[in-house]
Amino acid sequence: MNRIDARFAALRKEGQAAFIPYITAxxxxxxxxxxxxxxxxxxGASVVELGVPFSDPLADGTVNxxxxxxALKGHVSLRNILGMVKELRRDTEIPIVLFSYFNPVLAYGVxxxxxxxxxxxxxxxxxxxxxxxxxEAYGPILHSAGLATVFLIAPTSPDDRVKRIAEASSGFIYYxxxxxxxxxxxxxxxxxxxxxxxxxxxxxxxxAVGFGISTPExxxxxxxxxxxxxxxxxxxxxxxxxxxxxxxAEKVAAxxxxxxxxxxxxxxxxxx
Amino acid sequence: MTESALLSGTQxxxxxxxxxxxxxxxxxxxxxxxxxxxxRELEEAFHAFQADAKFQERLTAYRRDYIxxxxxxxxxxxxxxxxxxxxxxxxxxxxxxxxxxxINNALGQTLLAKEMGKDRIIAETxxxxxxxxxxxxxxxxxxxxxxYMGEEDMERxxxxxxxxxxxxxxxxxxxxxxxxLKDAINEAIxxxxxxxxxxxxxxxxxxxxxxxxxxxxxxxxxxGHEAREQILEKEGRLPHCxxxxxxxxxxxxxxxxxxxxxxxxxxxGVEAGGHGPExxxxxxxxxxxxxxxxxxxxxxxxxxxxxxxxxTHSVSAGLDYPSVGPEHAHLMSSxxxxxxxxxxxxxxxxxxxxxxxxxxxxxxxSAHALAHAAKAAPAMSPEDIVIVNMSGRGDKDVQQxxxxxxxxxxGPEAG
Ligand SMILES: Cc1ncc(COP(=O)(O)O)c(C=O)c1O
Numbered sequence: 222m223n224r225i226d227a228r229f230a231a232l233r234k235e236g237q238a239a240f241i242p243y244i245t246a247x248x249x250x251x252x253x254x255x256x257x258x259x260x261x262x263x264x265g266a267s268v269v270e271l272g273v274p275f276s277d278p279l280a281d282g283t284v285n286x287x288x289x290x291x292a293l294k295g296h297v298s299l300r301n302i303l304g305m306v307k308e309l310r311r312d313t314e315i316p317i318v319l320f321s322y323f324n325p326v327l328a329y330g331v332x333x334x335x336x337x338x339x340x341x342x343x344x345x346x347x348x349x350x351x352x353x354x355x356x357e358a359y360g361p362i363l364h365s366a367g368l369a370t371v372f373l374i375a376p377t378s379p380d381d382r383v384k385r386i387a388e389a390s391s392g393f394i395y396y397x398x399x400x401x402x403x404x405x406x407x408x409x410x411x412x413x414x415x416x417x418x419x420x421x422x423x424x425x426x427x428x429a430v431g432f433g434i435s436t437p438e439x440x441x442x443x444x445x446x447x448x449x450x451x452x453x454x455x456x457x458x459x460x461x462x463x464x465x466x467x468x469x470a471e472k473v474a475a476x477x478x479x480x481x482x483x484x485x486x487x488x489x490x491x492x493x
Numbered sequence: 494m495t496e497s498a499l500l501s502g503t504q505x506x507x508x509x510x511x512x513x514x515x516x517x518x519x520x521x522x523x524x525x526x527x528x529x530x531x532x533r534e535l536e537e538a539f540h541a542f543q544a545d546a547k548f549q550e551r552l553t554a555y556r557r558d559y560i561x562x563x564x565x566x567x568x569x570x571x572x573x574x575x576x577x578x579x580x581x582x583x584x585x586x587x588x589x590x591x592x593x594x595x596i597n598n599a600l601g602q603t604l605l606a607k608e609m610g611k612d613r614i615i616a617e618t619x620x621x622x623x624x625x626x627x628x629x630x631x632x633x634x635x636x637x638x639x640x641y642m643g644e645e646d647m648e649r650x651x652x653x654x655x656x657x658x659x660x661x662x663x664x665x666x667x668x669x670x671x672x673x674l675k676d677a678i679n680e681a682i683x684x685x686x687x688x689x690x691x692x693x694x695x696x697x698x699x700x701x702x703x704x705x706x707x708x709x710x711x712x713x714x715x716x717g718h719e720a721r722e723q724i725l726e727k728e729g730r731l732p733h734c735x736x737x738x739x740x741x742x743x744x745x746x747x748x749x750x751x752x753x754x755x756x757x758x759x760x761x762g763v764e765a766g767g768h769g770p771e772x773x774x775x776x777x778x779x780x781x782x783x784x785x786x787x788x789x790x791x792x793x794x795x796x797x798x799x800x801x802x803x804x805t806h807s808v809s810a811g812l813d814y815p816s817v818g819p820e821h822a823h824l825m826s827s828x829x830x831x832x833x834x835x836x837x838x839x840x841x842x843x844x845x846x847x848x849x850x851x852x853x854x855x856x857x858x859s860a861h862a863l864a865h866a867a868k869a870a871p872a873m874s875p876e877d878i879v880i881v882n883m884s885g886r887g888d889k890d891v892q893q894x895x896x897x898x899x900x901x902x903x904g905p906e907a908g
Contacts, residue, residue: 276801277670277787279679280525280686286669298799323523324786328800350523350786354513375527377689382529400527401687 224316224344225369225392228267229427229448238444239267239393240484241429242477243320243453244460245288246271247297251305253465260474262315265481268393270347270451271306273299273321280322280349282404284454288461299325299334303341310342318345318371318392323355331359335366345369345392353386360389369393374420376400376412387424393449394420397432404433404454414446437483444487452480507753509823514703516823522702523786524682531689536704538609543711548608555600559633560590562715566723566880571850579733579873581866583853583883584720584748593856593885594716594744595626599695601712603630606693613637613688616695617681619646619674620810620858621653622885623697628662630695638662641680643673646810653889671804674814678788698741699818702789706818713747720880721751728878734759736869737882738861739832740776740811742818744884749830759831762821763865765807766834774806777834778817779825787815792822808837808897809857809890835864841897843867844887856885857893 222230232239242261246254258269274289274297281289299321306317319338326334326348338346346368351359353372363370369392374383377400387394398413413430420428430443431451440450459476463469509516522532542548556562564585573581586594599616606614614636618624624640631638640657644666647654654664670676678696685694699706699713717735724732735752737745739762752758767775775781778793785794787802795803795815807813824830835843840857843864848854855863859882866881873879887894895902 277675277679279682279788282683283669290670293801300799322786324794324796324802325800327785328783328796328798349525350789352522352524352526352529354529355521355523373526375525375529377527377530379530386526397525397527400689402683 223367223369223392224314225268225318228316229393232267233448236489238447238484238487238489239427239429239449240265240440240481241268241270241431241449241451242266242456242480243270243272243431243451245274245285245292245457246302246305247274247292247295248288248457248460249291249465250295251297251301255305255309256467256470257460257473258309258315259313260470261477262313264474264477265485266315266477268316268318268449270318270320270453271302273302273319273325275322275325278322280402282402282454284458284461285403288457291461299329303337303343306343307341316344317342318347318369319343320347320349323348323351331362335363335368339366339368343368345371347371347373347395349373353382353389356389364391371395373397376416380419383420384423387420387426390426393427393429394424395451396420396428396430396447398430399433401432413443417446437479440480440483441487444484445489450484509820510703510707514707516820517826519791519819519822520703520706521791522789523791524702524789525686527686528689528702532702532704539605539704539708542605542608548604552601552604555604556715560596560600561588563719563723564588566720566727569851572847573870575850576867576870578870578875579877579879580875581870582724582878582880584716584880585883586716586744587853587855587859587883587886591622591626591629592888593622593626594713594747595623595697596629597715597747598697598709598712598743599623599626600630600633602693602695602708603627603634603636606695607634607636609693611691611693613639613692614695615639615641615681615684615692616697617641617674617677618697619643619677619813620889621646621650621657622811622889624662624664625653625656627695627697628657628660631662632660640664641667641677641684643667643671643677645672646674646677649810649893650889674810675802682788698743699746699820700741700788700790700792700816706790706820709743710746710750710820713743714750716744716747716882717749717751720748724878724880730878731755731758732880733873733877734761734869734879736761736763736862736866736879738763738812738858738884739817739821740814740858742821744882746818746820748880748882753829760829761865761869762830762832763861764832764834765809765812765861766836767806767808769836770834775834776805776807776813776815778815779832780834790816790819792816792819808840808893809861811856811858812861833865835861839864841894844890844894845898848887853883854887854891855883856887857890859884860887
């Protein structure tokens with residue numbers, strides 16, 4: 222069983238939601254990223270999303286854009302990100318999903334990527350600009366290597382698309398909690414709960430919610446009805462302020478622990 | 494196409510894009526999920542209005558009375574004679590309202606947006622020509638317009654910034670990335686992702702996710718449609734060769750499209766060679782790029798081995814873009830269209846030559862097509878008819894040209 226599936230199955234048994242932090246790989250260095258992943262795991266992360274930096278991140282807000290630029294200044298590439306994950310696997314079994322734009326994967330070669338990523342210990346891929354329609358040629362390649370393909374569902378997705386995306390998604394389904402780009406915001410759109418319920422009508426795969434969640438309170442609120450809570454920009458911003466090193470990792474872990482606590486102490490209806 | 498079939502004896506059907514928005518293996522919709530329903534809505538609206546006689550009537554009337562179509566097909570006699578070969582015609586898109594072909598697409602899409610009930614339009618712009626055209630159409634039709642423009646381009650093209658503002662548009666400076674056209678597109682897409690329910694994004698060329706390359710082509714093919722009629726009327730036969738510059742590829746596809754099935758008509762797209770592809774400072778995607786995805790389309794892209802998009806350089810801001818429309822990638826790989834490049838210095842030379850020989854100051858973009866015509870024509874015979882697309886006029890480039898050609902005169906402000 223894929224690490225992601227195993228983790229969600231275990232959480233479901235415990236009636237818990239997953240806390241899924243997102244960080245940009247290579248910001249500020251890949252050594253720091255490895256340190257951050259371990260710190261996040263200690264803080265209570267269930268799954269980690271690693272952003273693959275891209276020069277033209279058109280689905281990202283300013284915070285993630287700047288993180289990608291910092292990483293690219295250090296010449297981070299998909300190849301050395303996989304190398305970093307491979308080393309990380311000596312220390313952790315936490316499920317790792319790469320969050321990427323398609324072009325770096327295409328340039329690597331989809332087949333070579335699938336093989337190398339699975340071998341390195343990556344568990345899944347989410348390509349933010351590869352919607353369902355464009356995945357037909359690539360999905361089977363990723364799946365046969367053992368990688369999960371996580372798809373996004375948006376507030377604008379009509380019900381027939383929701384159904385098809387839910388069917389094609391594996392590992393989990395990522396519901397984009399707002400019409401917009403990544404970035405922290407004050408409140409989570411109220412329609413999110415209803416949309417998660419609408420997705421569940423089509424699937425019993427885990428549904429994670431992200432884009433704009435930045436505080437423990439928001440995390441607690443969303444964890445009451447979602448199977449996973451993704452927090453990205455709020456953590457990435459903190460990393461941007463702190464830079465790298467062991468001390469920064471401890472501070473990021475402290476913030477992540479609050480978020481994880483929000484998720485863990487959420488009042489969830491009985492596990493389904 | 495019966496006339497074409499009659500003349501060329503062929504009637505092969507060119508039916509791209511397919512239902513998924515593909516031109517062979519190029520094109521598609523490589524965008525975030527949030528935009529997928531909007532692209533579907535846009536595609537449906539576009540097909541509905543294509544079939545709507547009232548919409549077509551309005552478009553035709555605006556083309557005639559506002560843009561000033563048909564634009565003339567002009568025999569450039571002195572330029573032809575000077576080169577000593579082919580008989581060269583200019584398709585005068587420079588005479589269209591706002592000074593370039595960009596208005597054909599901007600007006601069509603703005604009309605479409607209004608019919609779709611969107612009250613806000615956004616656009617990206619590099620040199621400012623598409624931004625000006627969109628601001629113009631928005632003023633004409635009474636829509637709210639915001640234009641994203643790289644901070645660096647705003648500096649270089651201050652006149653166009655002022656023109657847009659004069660017509661009531663808001664110009665939003667883009668400070669991210671390289672602060673040029675590609676970043677303006679990123680920012681426009683981010684805006685569209687956020688405001689997709691109220692806003693139409695008027696993309697300025699035959700790039701982006703399906704149906705944009707199709708929509709833009711359909712609004713630009715009027716160029717070739719007119720040119721075909723005009724040359725048949727003047728010469729009684731089809732041209733030997735068509736030449737157009739290729740940024741995203743809208744003026745070139747606009748000229749080429751109606752001739753695609755005329756197998757005897759040669760077609761040449763001219764990219765920006767900048768300082769020369771070997772220097773890395775250029776925008777010659779076919780000479781120096783590889784297949785990849787950027788801004789929603791699978792096409793040719795200037796990128797490093799890791800798939801990161803490279804910076805580009807061209808003396809002309811309108812050609813200074815790291816990717817090219819997917820239909821061109823298809824036409825290149827099928828061999829139907831040839832793609833070459835002209836360097837900065839060659840374009841500047843053609844810019845001056847045509848100004849002197851014909852009293853027409855071409856846009857620096859169009860000057861790339863003219864530069865290639867100047868290279869190719871001497872080897873042709875006077876029987877060979879060449880149509881060069883004069884995609885725009887050079888008023889916007891005069892300051893840049895002074896700076897490059899005569900730095901003494903330009904003073905500190907012009908840079
Ligand atoms: C006059 C002119 N010609 C050509 C272009 C290049 O665009 P395209 O290749 O879409 O025609 C531009 C773009 O700004 C332009 O202003």
